Amino acid sequence: MATIEKRKLDDGTISYRVKIRLKGHAPENATFSRLTDAREWVQKTEAEIKAGRHFGASKRHTLNELIDSYESSPRHKELKSAREMRTRLGWWRKHYGDKLLQDITPAIVAKGRDKLNDEFLTVRRRGDDGSVSLVPLEKKRSGPTTNRFLAALSSACSYGVKELGWLDRNPVERVSKPKENKGRVRFLDDEELPRFLAACRRHPDLYLAVLLSLTTGGRQSEIMGLRWGQIDLKSGRATLYAGTTKNNDARVLPLVGEAFALLQDRSKVRSLTDDRIFPPTRLAKKSNSLHLRTPFITALNEAGIKDFHWHDLRHTCASYLMMNGVGHLEISKILGHKTMAMVSRYSHLAPGRVSDIGNALAQKMGVM
Secondary structure, three states, rough: EEEEEEEOOOOOOOOEEEEEEEOOOEEEEEEOOOOOHHHHHHHHHHHHHHOOOOOOOHHOOOOHHHHHHOOOOHHHHHOOOOHHHHHHHHHHHHHHHHHHHHHHHHHHHHHHHHHHHHHHHEEEEEOOOOHHHHEEEEOOOOOOHHHHHHHHHHHHHHHHHHHHHHOOOOHHHHHOOOOOOOOOOOOOOOHHHHHHHHHHHHOOHHHHHHHHHHOOOOOOOHHHHHHHHEEEEOOEEEEOOOOOOOOOOEEEEOOHHHHHHHHHHHOOOOOOOOOOOOOOHHHHHOOOOOHHHHHHHHHHHHOOOOOOOOOOHHHHHHHHHOOOOHHHHHHHHOOOOOOOHHHHHHHHHHHHHHHHHHHHHHHHOOOO
């Protein structure tokens, strides 16, 4: 629906202010000195909106303005990955920030995708004079990493479509993405696990954190961020509240075995002024928790374990659960996976489970 309002200006001239409001679309406004021009604009604009060819606000706002609005929104600030998102959006700012939104087409996004794939990674190095510079590495950005940059831009554009009405459609949706790598499955086998745990024992904080990771499947941030208020020593459970996990869903972690016993001992000598289970050292006051990277690497080296990361402790937990016959659904609940696809990567570790299910079915049907 369009309305045309006739106005008389201070200098005596006449102007016509036009407003177009169509359901499901952002309102459009324009001012003309002639009534015929105003009517022609209404007819043309309404036709373009209905045909999906009208850019409207995208002609008036740049990508920088969209990213500014998105980064200042509660939707962005509530993200756990807000810092990483800001870095990735900074790349799009640098290369295409001055472009109008109408010019951020799928072709431009695809061009950016290819540029991301062809770029060599850099690392910050401090020189002898104390200056910090970016040094290129002989390694290009991977496809999955490029996808994270595309996802950041897509989130901003989606905000522009749904919240601001600056875009009619998200251009990133029509761009093909590089293939994702198959999920990494690296876990400690029956020979590696005891060697690694023996090496960790020398560092009490590391040993407890590793045991909690292995027995609960918790992410490193979830384990290191635990506070005593989340621990129920009577029932042997730790509660991860909504908003503290990667997917923002609440989850309960089981406290069992030696990890539970060590937590009980630690609770008797805990600080009265700091409720964190792994508080940072006095030299790292700005940190949220204790840094264990150095002792972790030391323990790996002492145990002779190669190609292993902290997150692989989570894989180790899932792998042992699968090999002991725990079902996919139960594993997804314990680890906090939202999709079964994340759990399916461990299926090959329990091939005998398929036979067990088949035998149980045949027995039930009486055809054994």
